[in-house]
Amino acid sequence: MAYQLSSDDLVEQSQQAIDQLSETFHRQFVEIEQQASAGASSHISISPELGQGSINLWQHEQLLISEQNFSFNRNTQIAEHAFNDLCFISMNLGDDIHFQSQDKQAMNQSRGKIYLGRSAQGDNFRADVGEHAKVHAFSFCFPRALLADYFIDLEREDIADNIRSHKGSGMLREVHINSRQQQLFQQIRNNSFKGKLGEMAFRSHSEQLLLSVLESLSQDKQRITPHISQQEKEILLYARRILLENPKNPPTIPQLARQCGINQDKLKKGFKVLFDKTVLQTLTEHRMERACEALKTGDMSVAEVADQAGYNNVSHFIATFKRCFNKTPGQMREQLRIYLPD
DSSP states (O other), rough: OOEEEEOOOSOOOOHHHEEEEEHHHHHHHHHHOOOOSTTTTEEEEEOOTEEEEEEEEETTEEEEEEEEEESSSSSSSEEOOSSSSSSEEEEOOOSOOOOOESSSSSBBOOOTEEEEEEEOTOEEEEEETTTTTOOEEEEEEEOOHHHHHHHHHTTOOHHHHHHHHHHSSSSEEEEOOOHHHHHHHHHTTTTOOOOOHHHHHHHHHHHHHHHHHHHHHTTTGGGOOOOOOOOHHHHHHHHHHHHHTTSSSSSHHHHHHHTTTOOOOHHHHHHHHHHHSSSHHHHHHHHHHHHHHHHHHOOOOOHHHHHHHSSSOOHHHHHHHHHHHOOOOHHHHHHHHSSOOO
């Protein structure tokens, strides 16, 4: 990735400094990224007419590590362009950053959190940075396959699959920075060794920090919840009503998506976010509720209950019912009869 900076209200001299900073960062980022040898690094200072701070880059084997620590004298826009298809882990140590992708997708980063995300080659992003707002991020950039391998080693093949299959740019997971990670970051910042020993200490602390962050990101409870707009919510609620109207002959996912005017991927992901269930799980749960009601109020046979719930195969119905309630329909009927009042 590389950054460009711009601001409509900067004087010409400051705009020239912004253009120069952007060009320098882009050139050095690409040069560092293309170097295969570990230990390559670059330092870019923010000129006084722009603000204060610096951007640092380090190449460590297949990892590209960066620290951005700066603020601007005026309101400034950061425009980010992804020159490569990369995954990143970013620790936000400064103020909240509100990024927006070219397709209006929010990629916000809150203070005190770590984010796992992906930038797709060719995508553009922008963020408005307020006057004197603190931008401070420490980031690791990876080839997608490398990061997927790390999560496989952590026995999280589901995360690895998500990294490999995720299309476009976006945030995948988030976690709060813990005290151990803060301590490791301070050891990186306060490295007093010089030369080869300094490089050794930097690699050691960076690897320990990365290990700690990967372990934190591998925890299930830290999964990031995508935002759903009010319009998308209304479409998904409408889709759910259509899905459950006729459980004996429900629409397929492609049919449902076409009927609701939404693509299949958004439909499936939207169900998981809004209802915390897949489309199939939503339908199955509704069918099981109907089956329970039929067992409770009528004298239909199990085959008739299965048919009313939308199952042509009685054995499949019984297996699904038992998986949901840990008892067969016959056992459930007996239990309901015992507890129903006369």
